[in-house]
Amino acid sequence: MDARYAIEIDGLTKRYGSMTALDRVSFRVERGELFGLIGPDGAGKTTLFRLLTTLMNPDEGTAAVDGLDCVASYRQIRSRVGYMPGRFSLYADLSVEENLAFFAALFGVRVADNYDLIAPIYRQIEPFRTRRAGKLSGGMKQKLALCCALIHRPSVLFLDEPTTGVDAVSRSEFWDMLAELKAKEISILVSTPYMDEADRCDRIALINEGHLLAVDSPRGIVSAYGERIYTLSGGDMYALLLAARRLPHVRRCCPFGAAHHLSVDADFDAAACRRQLADEGFADVALQPAESGIEDVFIKLMNHE
């Protein structure tokens, strides 16, 4: 175990009966890093959080947080980490300020001790400090939960899907808050099913069905696994999607917002494909080379292509 790393995982495996939730997962998170765990439901993200926060023990492999072994030193780890689970887990019957005071007391600190750390977030919910937590809106609950996870100034912060079900604007604001915490030298492991949030992380791990698909910076992942991509748009997009799948040298074609993405091989001839589409009655289609994104890479890797 190396104290240089905020998190160090080696061959971590967890089974529930016959189902393998995590299968030999290994990666390291540097101190002060904002590290994203990106994958859909069922990828094993929550299982990994529960192992790292010492709520469960692994079946195989080792994990260390802040240089401490997750099995042998679980008590010390618990006092050093902050954990915001995916489900709202504060006390609905306590007020905003009572929840905060309660979590501070659990960790043997006073709210005032680390107030500077939570101040930018807590100020936004302070006008409602006497309101019961159960009566807060979704966005405010999330901010309170973050304050409660930070009140003892943890060295590593674990955030399990903090932006799931949150609208695009509030999601972006939440990532701004994480950038501020990172500036205060807190190491952060955050999970998300939204691939477009990858760019807000220093490094990411792509995970699916218990398997790690890739670990690197978002840019590094795209340059390592990116493919030749063309975008295709114009007219009846559904008919165009089906037509694109019949074009030669197209490996895969998926809808991607305003344009379809075609993953193509080296022999793909764009001019010939434009002619073929025109012959099939698709007028005014735009077929342009483009760069791979994280979602393109994820689809490629989850298909074992």
Add this chain to the structure above:
Amino acid sequence: MNETVISVRNLTKCFGSFRAVDGITFDVGRGEIFGFLGANGAGKTTAMRMLCGLSCPTSGSGTVAGFDVLREGERIKRHIGYMSQRFSLYDDLTVLENIRLYAGIYGLSHRQTLRRTAELFARLDFRKERNQLVGALPLGYKQKLAFSVATLHSPEIVFLDEPTGGVDPLTRRQFWELIYETAAAGTTVFVTTHYMDEAEYCSRVSVMVDGQIRALDTPAALKCRFRAESMDEVFRLLAREAKRGD
């Protein structure tokens, strides 16, 4: 627009002094994929509950599938399908049992149930899965099954409330192909989502801010009007105007 299947005028819902939905007016045509966007707390869920006959409007008027939203909520329910963000299926029933249960609730005859079940299995390419417990199915399968069950009775309109939340990027796209197919066959699809790339797949999109519809048009026209590159940008421009928190 050819035939209108949803038509509402000044639809309003108040909870005490709070106007959750504040006078919304719009029409949706047959076979449209209508994207219903809005920030958390903008009033989407409340509006959707009124359209589904689950909540009576405080004021305003409208029809869904030809029935009055004020007086015919029960009849509306029989003519629409609904799939929520979290599954509407029973985990401890098998695939076939879930289908039979919903066929019964929607009042399909035995013969209709057999025919629709066969069609559903053919379309989803389910074979060995039919006798599996739904709880044991992979998420992507569940999602597609939930959608197929919500359209089992060939409703005029299917309401989808964040149907793709948490789903992997490939399944999310397969799900949208299912939506395209359904709409092309004449069922109207009314859908909410937080994925802005999915807003681009809709025939038309409305954006709710503070209980009101602030913009409604095709994605192309909205991007042009707001001089935006993407629907994500359009959404951000509008949602930032919100005065009330979520």
